[in-house]
Amino acid sequence: MIDKIRRSAEFLKSEGFEKCDVLIIIGTGLSGLIEDIDVDIKIPYYRVDGWPVSTVKSHKGELIQGMLHDKTVTVMSGRFHYYEGYSFQEIVLPLRTLLYLGTNLFIVTNAAGGVNDDFDAGDIMIINDHINLMGGNPLRGRNIEELGPRFPSMLDAYSLKYIRMTEKTALANNINIYNGVYCGLQGPSLETIAEYNMVKNLGADAVGMSTVPEVIAARHMGVDVLGISAITNIVNKKDTDHSSHDDVIENAMRAGEKIRKILRGFIKGLDFE
Ligand code: HPA
Numbered sequence: 001m002i003d004k005i006r007r008s009a010e011f012l013k014s015e016g017f018e019k020c021d022v023l024i025i026i027g028t029g030l031s032g033l034i035e036d037i038d039v040d041i042k043i044p045y046y047r048v049d050g051w052p053v054s055t056v057k058s059h060k061g062e063l064i065q066g067m068l069h070d071k072t073v074t075v076m077s078g079r080f081h082y083y084e085g086y087s088f089q090e091i092v093l094p095l096r097t098l099l100y101l102g103t104n105l106f107i108v109t110n111a112a113g114g115v116n117d118d119f120d121a122g123d124i125m126i127i128n129d130h131i132n133l134m135g136g137n138p139l140r141g142r143n144i145e146e147l148g149p150r151f152p153s154m155l156d157a158y159s160l161k162y163i164r165m166t167e168k169t170a171l172a173n174n175i176n177i178y179n180g181v182y183c184g185l186q187g188p189s190l191e192t193i194a195e196y197n198m199v200k201n202l203g204a205d206a207v208g209m210s211t212v213p214e215v216i217a218a219r220h221m222g223v224d225v226l227g228i229s230a231i232t233n234i235v236n237k238k239d240t241d242h243s244s245h246d247d248v249i250e251n252a253m254r255a256g257e258k259i260r261k262i263l264r265g266f267i268k269g270l271d272f273e
Pocket of ligand 1: 111112113114190191207208209232233234235248
C-alpha cells in the first residue's frame with residue numbers, strides 16, 4: 001500500500017501537483033465549488049495508475065489544483081464508496097496519496113440524509129463527530145507506521161477550531177448552519193424505518209455512505225479535518241415516499257451553493273504559519 005501511495009504521489013508530482021494549503025473532497029452536487037478556483041492543473045483519476053475508477057454517475061473523478069484567494073487548493077471532484085465494491089483501503093488510496101503530498105487542512109463534504117427533526121432538505125450541517133456503522137475500517141491490516149500510529153485517537157476527529165471558524169463565516173454570510181453527528185452506513189439501499197429509529201437513538205443527526213473512512217485515514221496521518229454535510233433529504237417515519245436520486249442531487253446543489261459561499265470566506269480567513 002505504501003508503495004502504491006508513493007508511486008501515485010510521484011506521478012502527481014511529475015504532473016505538477018504539489019503540497020497544498022487545503023485539500024477538499026467534494027460530494028454529490030457540490031461541484032459549484034470548483035468555479036471559485038483559478039485552476040492550474042486538472043487530471044482525471046483514471047490517469048493515475050492504481051487508483052480506483054468511479055462507478056457513480058454524479059461523481060466525476062477529477063483532480064484539480066489551483067488557487068483560491070492566496071491559498072493553494074487541491075480538489076478531489078468525485079470519491080469512492082464502499083457500496084461500489086471497493087475495499088476500505090482502496091477507497092482511501094487517492095486521499096492518502098494527496099495527504100502524502102501534504103496539506104494543512106482536509107475539508108470533506110458529502111450529501112447526507114437528515115435525521116434530526118429540525119433539519120430540512122437543502123440545509124447544511126457541520127460534522128462535529130461521527131459514528132462508524134460501515135462495518136469496516138481503512139486501517140484494518142498491518143499498520144503503515146510511516147503514515148501514522150496503530151491506534152490513532154478519534155476524540156478530536158473534527159477540529160473544534162475549524163468548526164468555530166466555519167460557524168463564524170456562516171453567521172457573517174447570513175447562512176443558517178447546523179452542527180451534528182454524521183453516521184456512516186454501508187448503503188447503497190436507503191434506511192428502513194427501524195434503521196432510521198436506530199441511528200436517531202444512537203445520537204446521529206445525519207446519515208450517509210461516505211466520509212467516515214476518509215476522516216479515519218486523515219486523522220491517522222495527523223491531518224486536521226473539517227466536515228460539512230449537505231442535507232439532501234429528510235429521513236423519517238413520515239417520509240414514506242423516499243426521495244429520488246434526482247431530488248437528492250437538486251437539494252445537494254442548493255445546499256452546495258451555501259457550502260460554496262462559506263468555504264470561500266473560510267479559506268480566505270485561514271492563516272497557516
Ligand atoms: N441515506 C443515506 N445516505 C444518503 C441519504 C440518505 O437518506 N441521502 C444522501 N445520502
